[in-house]
Amino acid sequence: MEDSGRQFIVIELGGERYALPISDIHEIIKMQKITVVPNSRFFMEGVTNLRGKIVPIINLRKRFGMEEADPTRATRIVVVNDRDEIVGMIVDRVRQVIQFSSVEDSENSTSGIDSHYFSGIGYLEDDFITILNTGSTLR
Numbered sequence: 001m002e003d004s005g006r007q008f009i010v011i012e013l014g015g016e017r018y019a020l021p022i023s024d025i026h027e028i029i030k031m032q033k034i035t036v037v038p039n040s041r042f043f044m045e046g047v048t049n050l051r052g053k054i055v056p057i058i059n060l061r062k063r064f065g066m067e068e069a070d071p072t073r074a075t076r077i078v079v080v081n082d083r084d085e086i087v088g089m090i091v092d093r094v095r096q097v098i099q100f101s102s103v104e105d106s107e108n109s110t111s112g113i114d115s116h117y118f119s120g121i122g123y124l125e126d127d128f129i130t131i132l133n134t135g136s137t138l139r
Contacts, residue, residue, distance in 0.1 A: 006022070008097070008100065008129075009094060010129060012092045013060050017129050018131070019100075019129045019131045020131070027079045028077070032077070035048065037056075057077060058087065058089055059090045060089050061090070071090075075091070078091055089138075101123055103131065104123070
C-alpha cells in the first residue's frame with residue numbers, strides 16, 4: 001500500500017481510533033435528524049436531507065458489532081464518496097487530520113473487528129492507527 005504521504009482523517013469509535021483517507025471524504029457534519037427506512041440492513045440508520053439531497057446514513061458502531069451509544073455533542077456524520085453517490089457514516093468523534101510516516105497492508109484486525117473492513121495500518125512515531133477500507137465498510 002502506498003498511502004504514506006497522503007492525508008487521513010482520524011475518527012473515534014468505541015474508544016478506538018481509525019483512519020479514513022481524506023480523498024474519500026466529501027464533508028463532515030454535525031449529527032442531525034435521520035429518518036428511519038423500514039426493512040433496511042441492520043447497520044443502516046436511515047436517511048437524511050443534506051442540502052436537498054437524500055443521503056443514506058450508516059451506523060459504524062452497528063456495522064462493526066459494537067455496543068450502541070447515544071449521540072453526544074461530539075458525534076459526527078462523515079459523508080464519504082462511494083462510487084457515484086455519497087453516504088454518511090456516524091462516528092463518535094472526528095479527531096484530526098494526519099499524515100502517516102509509513103503505511104502497510106494488514107490482514108490482521110487489531111480491534112476484534114472483521115479485517116476485511118481494513119485496508120492497512122498507518123504508523124506514526126511510536127503509535128499506529130488502523131485504516132478503514134471505505135468501500136468494504138459501506139457494503
